[in-house]
Amino acid sequence: MSEFEIKKSATEYDAVIVGSGAGGGMAGYVLANAGLKVLMLEAGEYFDPRTDSQQLKWPWESPRRGAGTTRHFGDFDAAYGGWELDGEPYTQKDNSEFSWFRSRMLGGKTNHWGRISLRMGPDDFKPKDGLTDEWPITYQELKPFYDKIDRMIGIYGTVEGIESEPDGIFMKPPKPRLNELFIKKGAKKAGVNVIAGRGSVLTEELKGNKDRAPCFYCGQCGRSCKVYGDFSASSCLVIPAINTGNLKVITNAMVREVITDKTGKAIGLSYVNTKDLQEYQVNGKIVILGASACESARLLLNSKSPAHPNGLANNSGVVGKYLHDSTGASLGGYLPQLVDRKRYNEDGVGSVHIYSPWWLDNKKLDFPRGYHIEYGGGMGMPGYGFGWGIENLNGKGGYGASLKNDYRHWYGTSVGMAGRGTAIARESNYCEIDPNVVDKFGIPVLRFNYKWAPEEVKQAKHMQETFQEIMHGMGAVITSGIPGPETNYGLEAPGKIIHEVGTVRMGDDPKKSALNRWCQAHDCKNLFVVDAGPFVQQGDKNATWTILALSMRTAEYILQQKEKLNLS
Amino acid sequence: MNRRESLKVLGLTAVSTGIVLEACKPGKETETVAKIDEKAKPGRQQFETERDRQLNSYKFFSEHEMATIAVLADIIIPKDDKSGSATDAKVPDFIEFIVKDMPYHQIPMRGGLKWLDMQSLSRFGKSFKEVSSDQQIAIVEDIAYPGKVKPGMQPGVNFFSLMRNLTASGFYTTEIGIKDVGYMGNQPNIWEGVPADVLKHYGMEDV
Missing domain, CATH: 3.50.50.60 (FAD/NAD(P)-binding domain)
Structure with missing residues (x-):
């Protein structure tokens, strides 16, 4: 044999x-x-x-304090894998840069x-x-x-009657955090509608289901939930x-x-x-x-x-x-009004508390379709990267007792937003079998050919303009830098949003x-x-x-x- | 599943979160880790456990480098009336681990420490950790402010910025640091929105 x-x-x-x-x-x-x-x-x-979720672990329970060395979204994140897997490559055609x-x-x-x-x-x-x-x-x-x-x-959410954003059968949504109220105010000034988020997290008991418990608001959906609350x-x-x-x-x-x-x-x-x-x-x-x-x-x-x-x-x-x-692009900063804010637990749910569905008429725009905006910020659990770049907040850097006070002052003032938009499906953007390469199992691998077109770049430009208006409207300071044409306005490489x-x-x-x-x-x-x-x-x-x-x-x-x- | 049952799943009862905290103190953790390391940990991939063990099996920094890191860490985050210092929170141990975990920090850290000693030697005739604290501060004053850099000091400024970032990340991710900064989450609770007094303070009642 x-x-x-x-x-x-x-x-x-x-x-x-x-x-x-x-x-x-x-x-x-x-x-x-x-x-x-x-x-x-x-x-x-x-x-x-x-049994396997890393939920409720403290940063010190990870030697890298939750950094993303072996898991892109952090040591506690519930993804075994990532954009690169050992022994399972994929290749690119021409100057394509698709991330899988x-x-x-x-x-x-x-x-x-x-x-x-x-x-x-x-x-x-x-x-x-x-x-x-x-x-x-x-x-x-x-x-x-x-x-x-x-x-x-x-699923939680609110009935809004927006035709392009059909309502579902909703549980009560989580209330906005303080930073999100500032966002709401700023967005309103910029003419952007903000509504309650829509997330598959149980904010109420799921009738007839004995295996799943309602959310207990640790904000850690990314780690997956031990009580099956999401x-x-x-x-x-x-x-x-x-x-x-x-x-x-x-x-x-x-x-x-x-x-x-x-x-x-x-x-x-x-x-x-x-x-x-x-x-x-x-x-x-x-x-x-x-x-x-x-x-x-x-x-x-x-x-x-x-x-x-x-x-x-x-x-x-x-x-x-x-x-x-x-498509995806983002902008971040902080709210000076929130320096030295009162401390309390605002973990909330691990999905979005608020978002902006697409709100504009394309007839007046130079790109087709649209995007929604997801928002975040606040008094999150410190992890690797905490305190990084304090000079962008206190304007100097420094050391000692005054620096230590600065970390306290600015804690919880962060605010950020990210657009997620429609990319046009094109025959010319594709994956195919690479005739030359196999993975460690001998299976022929994928070769990608994906390029953004002007439609997507213009959309990202519009995102950045909108984000700046919203940040301005709420009196926030932008610290992430404002991406311009040299980076396609911060437009992420295809595959980075993981909605392929x-x-x-x-x-x-x-x-x-x-x-x-x-x-x-x-x-x-x-x-x-x-x-x-x-x-x-x-x-x-x-x-x-x-x-x-x-x-x-x-x-x-x-x-x-x-x-x-x-x-x- | 009701709330009581779900707390049971989490291994908690409403009053036992303090016990969880206790069990997670750095000192106790090392013992547990050493035991559990023998077999796979729930929710960890085998290669991750093996990688951590390998990183912990050797030292990157020399004793002299570690001592210098400790001096710098406490200059950056000293003890004050609210909380302990960076070395109280074992920040140097964290830095030792993280440069092995993220090797791209190795040359900037090792080279930066050497730059610092050479700077100290040429100004005060001894290595950084051997000179007086006034002399240490004199050097730190020249490298702590990225916005105003004297000619020739840029490498020192770059190094000190990295050292400050690593110290902050290492400090505020410990029990001491989290208590200091006042993060109050990571426990079962109910979220009912921003407290009324806070809403009022910011005039957000109607938003």
């Missing part, structure tokens, strides 16, 4: 799912609760916020995300400016699923689905390929165990990809066969194309899209994609709530099609 052997499982599951984040987690949750036998493969480690964030763990990036949970609006699905392709579905078609998710997972796919979807007895999860399973038969039908997956490097094959009547927009595109492009010579679900050639991430979508887009025309309106592959009817790959065009809304709604809709469609898909 050869030493090199692929271990083939005899079991045939109803569905095999790749990935355990928002998309894969939701599909697994719906199907397992409906009684289907489901197998989920996760490339990273098992993670249960209940990966969380290798149960629940994926939902363990550490900002919990900002926005619905896309009617015009995001059917744009009136004709600049980008329409989605095959309308807001009204997705609305019932957004509603169900609001009720099932829980939404993570691990705590709210995958672990409950495991508890039905119908979902089996295999962790440390890096999927290599979707296996198809001679007719081109998907029959299962091959994967490598990342710990012992053994090769495995598993079988399913249907295959569901929720590996993340770029990872699912990579998997499809790597799944070539005689029936699918261009890669799976890729007769159209669109897989990998139309990659787009939100669009690589396996849906549509009614099989020549122009990989998936139909149910996120089912045009070229392979028992293959579905449930992450952010199916997005045709992202609005200025963070992607997660739409991923969840789409995935739930696809999972319910699969249940309706049980007979056609030959499921038990």
Whole structure:
């Protein structure tokens, strides 16, 4: 017998799912609760916020005081991974600089995300400016699923009646912090509307759910929540689905390929165990990809066969194309009025307390679409970086007793804001398989080609002008520097906002899209994609709530099609 | 899950946060870490635990350098009537760790310390830690203000700024420093908005 052997499982599951984040987690949750036998493969480690969260740790419990040496967002952050993974490279074409964030763990990036949970609006699905392709579905078609998710997972916010920012079914929002009241005042002067944040954090009891407790206001959602007070796919979807007895999860399973038969039908997956490097094959009547927009595109492009010579679900050639991430730029400073402010606990929730939905009419602007603004600041827990650059606050630097007093004076005066905007989905921005490079598992890697266009740069310029007006309006001092044209107005490199979508887009025309309106592959009817790959065009809304709604809709469609898909 | 049950999940009861604080004091932490290091810690990746152990297995700074760092740290953050000094908060140990964790600090720190000794030698005939405190302050006065730099002193100013930044980060992330600056969170509570007296103070009642 050869030493090199692929271990083939005899079991045939109803569905095999790749990935355990928002998309894969939701599909697994719906199907397992409906009684289907489901197998989920996760490339990273098992993670249960209940036991693994770093919540309520003090900075001195980290030798680097919470710095981001091995985790970009800090030692306590709940992301195993980052923009660079050891042994899992990606490459760039021409002068592209796309950054690809990966969380290798149960629940994926939902363990550490900002919990900002926005619905896309009617015009995001059917744009009136004709600049980008329409989605095959309308807001009204997705609305019932957004509603169900609001009720099932829980979200806070306020009913505002803004058409482009559809209301949900909300719990009470957290009240603004002091710095946020200053922001509100300043923004009003600048003509910018500020409303309560919308976040998937339980500010009230979630009726009928015994596993999750309401928020206790530590402001540490980024570490994931031990009492499941916020939404993570691990705590709210995958672990409950495991508890039905119908979902089996295999962790440390890096999927290599979707296996198809001679007719081109998907029959299962091959994967490598990342710990012992053994090769495995598993079988399913249907295959569901929720590996993340770029990872699912990579998997499809790597799944070539005689029936699918261009890669799976890729007769159209669109897989990998139309990659787009939100635009992002930011500005920071401090409020001199708050020097020597009274101390109290204002941790609040770990998502946003307030934000500004897009408020302008594009007819008067030199760029399309828009952006929303997220705000922060206040008396946060000190961590590595605390006190850095005191000379920018006290105007001198110094040492000794007076310096020590200065750290006290300025504590809690910080204020910052960040724009998150619509980037146009372009065919010319894409990921593809690099023909020359494989990762440590021998899997061909992605090569990115992504460049910002004038539309996005002009949007960033507008963000900076707005931020300065708001800072001015509240009497704040800008300390972060004001980025100009030499840095594209502080526009972050694509991928840095971690909202990448669009690589396996849906549509009614099989020549122009990989998936139909149910996120089912045009070229392979028992293959579905449930992450952010199916997005045709992202609005200025963070992607997660739409991923969840789409995935739930696809999972319910699969249940309706049980007979056609030959499921038990 | 109700509040009492969720506190149980956190390993807390409403009155036991003080105990958590106690358990997390730097002195006690080292013992616990040494024991738990043998196996994986919850929520830490194996490579992270191994990396920390490796960084703790050797020293970067010499004894002379560590002693100089301690003198500087206490010049930057001295003891006053509110809290202890940088060395009370073990800031030099933090700096020793952080330059191993972030190697890009190594040359600026080592070179800066050497620059400082050479400066001290040429002005007062001894290394920085050996000269009198008045002489130390005379040198510090020349490197503590990035806005007004005398010719030739820029390397010293750069070094002192880094030293000040690391000292502040090291100090305010300890129990002493957090108490000093007055951060009151990191514990289960209810957030009901800005206290009424604060709202009134800033005239924010109607915002």
